[in-house]
Amino acid sequence: MSTFGVKWLRLVIFLLSIGIASWCKPAIAQDYTITKLKLFPDRDEVLIKDVATDSKGFVWFLTNGEIYRYDGYRALDVLRTISDQAQTADMPQHILIDRHDRLWMAGNANLSYLDLRTWKVHPVASVLLPPVEDRAVFSITELPDATIVIAYENGHLLLVNGDEFHRIDDLFELGKKASNKLSPRDMTVWKNKIWVGTTGGSLLSIDPARGYRAQIRKLSGEDSYVRTLIGYADTLFVDVPGHISLRLEDGFVRQMRPKGFKLSDDKYFVVKQGTDMHVYAEDDALYIMDTALRLRQKLSIPTKRKFRTVSVGISKQEIFLGTEEGIFVAYPKTKGLSELMNTNPGPNTSTRGIHVYPDGSLFYGTYSGAGYAEAGGKAVVFPELKHAYTMLPMNDNELLIGTEGGFLKVFDRRTRRIEPLKYSLSPNARAKYLAHLPIYVMCFAETPDDFLIGGMNGLWLLNKKSRELDRYELAGGSPHALDLQIRHMERLRDDRLLLSTSLGLFELNQGKLTKKYPKSGNMGVYKVIVDGSKWWIATQGAGLVAMGSDGSEAARVTTDNGLSNNLIYSLERVDGVMVLGTADGLNLVDAQHRVRRIGRAEGLSQSEFNSGASFVDKARRRVYVGGLSGYTVLDMNQNWFDRNDQLESYVTEIHTSTGKAGQRVRDYTWPYREEKQLTLGYNQSLTALYVGTPGNYRANSEVAYSLNAGDWEPLVRGQFISLIQASPGQYKLSLRTRSFGLENRLNLVTVIKKPHFSQTWWFRGMLALCAAAIVVLWYRSRIAKIRREQDIRNRIAADLHDEVGSSLTRIFFQASALAGAPAAKVPEEVNPEEGRQSRQLELIADTSKQALLTMSDMVWSIDSRFDTMKDLVIRMKDYAYRLREELDFSYRFDEGAEVESGRVSQAVRQNLFLIFKEALINAIKYGDGAEILISLHVDPMIRLVVSNRYPAKLVSFGDRQGGRGLENMELRAGKVGGKLSVSDSEGIFRIVFEIPPKRGM
The missing domain is CATH 1.10.287 (Helix Hairpins)
Known part of the structure; x- marks a missing residue:
């Protein structure tokens, strides 16, 4: 093939790659991406026989006789949880989850459903089913009108509408009469009737409004086989061999012929009818159609062995493919996210420079060549221009291109030609730098007179008029200080120049070079954007740094704030929102420093983006970011920070144990009952609380939990939360789900641990x-x-x-x-x-x-x-007075003021009075006639003191006690817990009796 033919072929390929999407897809279509679910941690291939989803988005699938629920992290063996309720002898052949969250399980002998809100199995009475020998199930389907249809191979149909069961035996009876079995196949609702296609090339219509009256219509052809039915407007599309087009009283019956592709004649395929779209799936490809059977998008199923697709489920805008290898999910890419894939031949698809003209046409550069695409779709490629790094318009038609190793090129879009730039060297450059001319160009800038060229060996000037090339010389300092790898240049209003280099950010002002960031050490900088008094710096490992006018750090956005990676290759700004191309996905940062992450889960086909490979199309408000496999395009007309489809996590399983024996109870109904409170008995422990996140395959979601407003702890795949032997009380368990890098969605569960009755x-x-x-x-x-x-x-x-x-x-x-x-x-x-x-x-x-x-x-x-201190004192005074009348002695009685209100017990009162009498008699008997002192006080204790003087002549101590008087007084003091002390010094004999107030009062 001639060179001209090759160019035209490439032009056509590029034209199709860019234009088909806009030409063929309707306006409502969104680009889809597809991924495979990791159902089990220890195996990648799982034979799937049926797949369904519930109201929360959890995926249910049927393998060889086993049913599982996949919560985004782990698969639950459902049949094991209901083994005591279900009949295990009859393994399920098909499953379905209806809009009431009932799991229908159809086997070859029994039919039952599991109520997900109670986890109770409800078997369908055998009398409602066909005879046992005719219960081989072909399919179980929920129609758009909420009718559930169980189709049996022998022709029987069982319709379930709410709690009503209707058995339709017309196909069975007709096949029995003709001695030719008629089996139902696909079914749909059309014109308020239920239509069923059969293996005999006939259509069975069932009219619910007329008591489920059935009518059979034979299609043309003896060996026709109705595989698929889709009802749309006035047409019932039928997939049968040959051509069908006939008029029924309900409308037209026509051959199913999708627009944009053809149904396979030799491959096994599945067609699934949805509300807003239909799906056609083969072994390695998925076709998404609109309601009129027009192709919206074709996706390659990333299967390894091209096993066939056996089941398709549509949930809202998501498509679940059950294959013999596992489950694949196709879902819409994030709105506003699209990709521009170049068609240049070659294994290296890494992209660098791109420039979009005001009319919408664009020029791009890759390591496998360059290309130009007009706004209308026409395109041309330039395989000879490799490593085009950066671009700058010289005028309306000429584009200056800096390359890696080829210095400067010029593209003229009028002639569609690329030529080397013609320039001359200044005398200074010829004299000093002839052996060190720039060949590796990394960035451009311009002044009114010059093009500024930054590369691997410093800064160069290209005069716009004379095209003379000169090296920029510093006014002072080291002459080699500008021998830097200059990655980006930002020109300020006062002719200052900010240079982003491999060593940091420098300011060039009138020949003087000053380092601005970092203050100490080196940190590579890829780009800087000036925002008023702030400089936003894209660093090579420190995230996004904002520097104030005084040189201080004003703000910093890193992975701690939600950034996907701290290495930022490219940086653009559109109306206050900055777009960051990092080593791990795209990030958007708004004026409040909120981070919006965009990764592979949202349809991004590449994770690492190249240095300098970004461009802002201001007219259309689009940002182009180049990476290792083409360009990612962001539509900045979208509100990227207002996501209503944030993912939410749910409690999927709760395991508790009771008592020392550890009796276990498991609850799987939490997602459907929407409970917010868990109550544990005094001897119960929460052994495991599992969390699931449906749809986590379409966002970079992170799940963490916090207990009683404590620190947030991350939850990794399949990890559970437990409270073992917790103290009685209330525990606030917060579940935080962060998806798309935006604000979190919280789910609060309150765990109440009841105390023992003694507590x-x-x-x-x-x-x-x-x-x-x-x-x-x-x-x-x-x-x-x-x-x-x-x-x-x-x-x-x-x-x-x-x-x-x-x-x-x-x-x-x-x-x-x-x-x-x-x-x-x-x-x-x-x-x-x-x-x-x-x-x-x-x-x-x-x-x-x-x-x-x-x-x-x-x-x-x-x-x-008389049990008062006052009465006691009166009695003691009366006794002393009467005794003085008889014996004629002198005494003095001192009492405290507190005795007026004090009380005294009978025992203390009696013994105290007797001790007083004994002490007074002995004082009179053995005294020298001097005055006897008597003292009674109550505060702080009852204290009685009797003292007298004795004659100078020697008298034995025992004689002064009156024989056994001391012993008697000590006995009486001991009876009431008091203390008796006797002292004899300096001619004074003193008896002291003390008793604490608690004993005496």
Whole structure:
């Protein structure tokens, strides 16, 4: 083929690659991307027989007799969780999840459904099903009108609408009569009827409005086989061999012929009807059609062995392909994200420079050549121009191109020709740098007079008029200071120049070079953008740095703020939003420093972007970013920071254990019951709480959790959260999902651990009430006992006073009267017996008087009405006064003011009074006649002190105690818990009795 023919061939290829999307796709179409789900961590290939999705977006799939639920991280064996409810002898052959979150399981003998909100299996009564020998299931389908159809191989149909079951046996009966089995195949809803295609080339229509009346229509052809039905407007599209076009009373029946591709004649394929689109899938390709069967996009299924697709599910705008290798998901790319793939031949598709003209045409450069595409789609490639690095328009038609190794080229779009730039060397360059001329160009800038050229060996000037090339010389300092790798140049208004180099950011001002970033050390800089008083710097490992006018760091955006990578190759700015091409995906940063990440999961075909390979099409508000495999185009008319489809994480499983034996309970219903609170018994532990994120394949999602507003901990694939033997209380578990690098979506779960009944407030309250009741009862019983004792003491005292006292008083008076009567005038020698009788009567009177006094003391000590310190002091003073009348001694009684209000127990009162009496008698008996001192104080303890002076002559210590007096006083003090102390010094004898107030009062 001639060179001219090769060029035209390449032109046509490029034209198709760029123009087909806009020519063939409808306006509502979006580009799709496809990925494979990692269903199990230990294997890549899984034989899928059926696939479905639930209302939360979790993927359910059927393998060889096993049903699994995939939550984005792990696959749950569903049949194992219901093994005690379902019949395991009949393995499921098909599954379906309806819009009420019921998992229908159809086997060759039984039919049942699992209610996902209760995890209870509901078997369908056998009487509603066909005979056992006719229960081989072909398919189970939910139609757009929510009718569930179970199609059996022998022709039986079971329709489920809500809780109503309807069995249609017309196909079975017809096949039975004709001795030729008619099996149902695809079905659809069209014109308010249910249409079923059969293996016999007939259509079965079922009218729900007329009691599910069935009617069979035979299509033309003896061996026709209805594989697929799709209803659209007035047409029922039918996939059968041959040509079909006939008129029914309901509309037209026509051959299914998609626009843009052809149904295969020899490959196994599946056609799935959706609401807004239809899907055709073969073993290695997926075709997405609109409702009118026009091709929207073809995708290659990234299968390794080209195993066939056996099941297709459509959920909203996502397509799930169940294949013999696994599950593939096709989903729309992020809106506003598209790609420009060059068609230059060669293995190296890495791209560098790109320039978009005002009319929409563009020129691009790759390592495999360059190309030019007009706005209308015409294109031409230049395989000879390799390594085109940077571009700058010289005028409306000529484009200055800097290359890696070929210095400067010029593209003239009028002639479609690329020529080397013709220039001459200045005398300075010829004299000094003839052996070191620039050949590696990395960036361009311009002044009114010159083109500025930055490369691997410094800065050069190209005069616009004379085309004379000269080396930029510094006014001072080292002459080789500008021998830098200049990656980008930004010209300021006052003719200053910012140079982004491999060593940092430099400012060039009137021949003086000053380093601006970093302040110390070296850090490569790829580009700088001036935003008012800030300089935004794209660094080679430190993220995006903002430097203020004073040279200080004003802000920094790194991976800690959500940036996908800290190595930033390219940087552009459109209306306050900066676009960063990094070593790992694209990033957008707005004025609030929010980060919006764009990665492979959103349809980005490349992750690493090249230095300087970016361009802003201001007229159309598009940003072109070149990478290792073409250009990524961002439509900046989109609001990239207003994402309503942020991913959300759900609690998928909860495992608890109870008691020491560890009885386990598992709950799989949380995503569907939308519970927010988990209650654990006092002896329960949360052994595992699993989290799932449906749709995590279409965003760079991150999941973390926080307990009681603590630190956020990341959750890796399949990791669970546990609370083992937690203390009773409330635990706030926050789940944070961050997708697209934007703000987080939170899901809060409250875990309440109930306390043991002994730890509850009501139990403790009951204990407190019981204790209080016991104290009250004890106190009342104590008061009652004291009162009873007081009553007994008062009664005894009254009886002693009234009975014994009166008797002693009569004896005393009678004896006194007899002893005091005048004797008869008789001679003394005649009356000696009468003198003795008179003396005896006097002794009886004295004894009676002493007994009366003793009884009075006893009555006083017993009577509870005198249990006060005041009464005790009165009694002690009365005793001392009466004793002084008899014995004529001197004393002084000191008492504290606190005795007026103090109380004293009966035992202390009695023993204290007896000790006082004993001490006072001994003080009188053995004293020298000096004044006796008596002191009684109550605060802080009861303290009685009796002291006297004794004669100078030697008297033994024991004699001064009155024989056994000291021993008796010590015994009495010990009875009431008191302390008796005796001191003898300097002629003073002192007895001190002390008792604590708690014992005495």
